[in-house]
Amino acid sequence: MTERTRHRRMDRRRLMDLLVGRLAALGGTVLILTILSVFAVLLWVIYPLFLSPAEYRWGISGPDGSEPGQSLLPLIFGTLKGAVYALLFAVPVSVLAALYASQFLPRTLKETLKPLVEIMAAVPTVVLGFIGGVWLAPYLASHVFALFLAPVSISGAVVAVFVLRHRAPALFRVFRHPGREIWLLLVAVLAGGWLALECGALLEAAYLHAGYNTWFKESLGITYEQRNAVVVGMVMGLAVTPIIFTISEEALSVVPRSFSEGSLSLGATRWQTAVRIVLPAAGAGILAAVLLAFSRAIGETMIVVFVSGNVPDLDWSAFSGFMALSAGVALELPNAVRDGSLFRVLFLAAFLLLVSTFAVNTVAELVRRRLRRRYA
């Protein structure tokens, strides 16, 4: 090989290196341009709204009354209502679950749990929404008493099985192995659910004259809508549970072992240690998890489309429906005239979703980073 050909080959190799580097940078640039253009395109469509009177800006009525206006206030309210009910259901359950998984579950079981949670997170929301709206909502509408009883009866059954195990350990020798108690828990929760259904049926026989609708009106003075905030809370709660669980579990697991060892050596019980030492230490991570779940719930579309009933009311009642911003956009935009007032107002709704999720995500990320730095 002569000196010249070697140089030429070297140049070609350098050129290739440079080229791929530039291409990679192009990939990065495309990313930045994408997120900027999402903001830009939405702003471009909605800016005429800001040039007109305040009423029009909030989409309360069109400029000349020619097109039916869409007020965003009930939709903003509906989005918040849905997210709040989802968190009311998801936060206690999934934070407790994360605490249990990180502090009391054997390592091997935890490893088998992780892929299950991941698959749970991957279930498409249209599937959850469909089953929630078409099956769960009518089912709950005819088992309202059971729904009321379920929290009490399930926790009662869990405690009862626990007490029984300690009173008569011989009966439960099979489950003494650490980690096998999870099967016992499974049985307990199922039994609690069954108990709620049975007692619900008994209560129905005793107190129900003519269906739940009349009972709600006579006893509580409210109307019961089949597709309501409680069902949304349950279904959307299930959708955000994997997020809260995964992130809080991670936050609870990075708390240094020395913390809990110190607490245990001073005579605290395992539960006291978990709740008073580990939980506060991971507080920021759990807060971040809740914030991320909140932002997911705000932007979630298919579940609210199916389960919320899509009635733009301003009513905090747990048993009435609502309409969320995302559902409004998804259902109305296909019918909106291009560049009409409804069209622009729906773009404004999308922009509100974008900005609010962006803000909440950013706060969550900052909180998470602080926690990571503290225990790094």
Place this chain on the structure above:
Amino acid sequence: MGSKWSKDDALIWLSGGGLVLCFLMVAGLVLVIAVQGLARFWPQDLTRYVLRDGSIILGHETSRAGVRTIGSAGERSVAYRLRVETGNRERYPQGYVWLEEARIAGQDNPREAVVVEQVRAGEIFGFLDSFVDDGAVVARGYDAVRAHYQAQYPELERLRRQRALSIVLSSADGRQHTVSLANVRHIYAPNAMTAWDRIRHYAAGAWSFLWTPPRDENRHGGVFPAIFGTAAMVILMSVVVMPFGILAALYLREYGSPGPFLNAVRIAVNSLAGVPSIVFGVFGLGFFVYFLGGTLDRLFYPEDLPAPTFGQGGILWCALTLALLTLPVVIVAVEEGLAGVPLKLREASHALGATRFETLWRVVVPVVLPSILTGLILSVARAAGTVAPLMIIGAVAFAPELPVDGVWPFVHLEREFMHLGYHIFDTGFRPAGGEAALPMAYTTTLLLLVIVVVLNAAAIGLRSRLRRLYSLSAGQA
């Protein structure tokens, strides 16, 4: 002998109950979908209900519900009623009736009762009366008509084009009903079926669900166009998302030098991952459909205006929008793979005089290939299950023309298409076919769920194998 226990241990158990409850609820919902979705093709026995007023109804029970009433003396009672699927939508427009149990005088399962599946207008339940060939009755009675039908079945396609063949059915209460054979897809007598017949019927039903288009306003038929449309859209999306995702991941891990630009790219990835899917749909409508599509129409299809070609929702715009949505998924997966490549490998390659690109191409990429595959699988699963943006740009309830066919230019990127997830929304939310379309929606839901779960399980398996591999090679150091 009772061992010591404290209130604290009970609380630990309660927290475990939270964990178990989550899984049980998801498992319960999946079970409902599986049971309802799988039951659809199983032939159900037909029951003849004789009512106290003398009328007779043929059908099968789908559910039983109690109605509470309060008597004049204040006594409470529960009356049960059956929801009976009746077919024959000409007589029962809803396709079902409610029968109070108190009104039923007797019931039996006649062996001769048949189900006639029509091409249009759903199913008819009844009894075979006679076979009519060009106006002449050639067979009469269950056995003769059945034998005649089965004997001619192989030639039916040809025969019914030449002659006017029809079957006369008598309904349970004796009314006559003539069905042209051109409108008959299948005739079977569920009560006379053996277990083996039922299994064959089930398999044939499941097969035609996968390979035929929907009929009768989504009440019957299959979802083939939706499967095809989803696959075509997902392939198109992968072609776009994979190069950009891999390049961006390479920039983040390999080429980017620390600085404000790298930080900006990192922030962009995180923000993109947090954008709600519906917002991508709105962006896609504003940018791809109206801006890009409108511009393309003005430049290349001015003769068709104002009718839009690319300026309306279509498979290309959906693919591009979902590419943006799944970009972070690919980037995260590839980045994880790149991070797992042992430093020693790179150092050895650099020490032998390789450039950065040569190291990347010959050393890093072969190791990262499975991670790239993981990213692809995860993004495909995500795209198959995302519906909200498609409601705004391009997926439709019924598109007879597939986006790929034998007409030049073969691939029609501007066409609207059917999507499995959108199909669930369409049949489940405001079904044009009424409640009769719901069983089909359950089956579609089950299909989508199986696809997404299998894809995700594959990705998880692949990734855990990789992690073991990395930890093994790191352990040998």
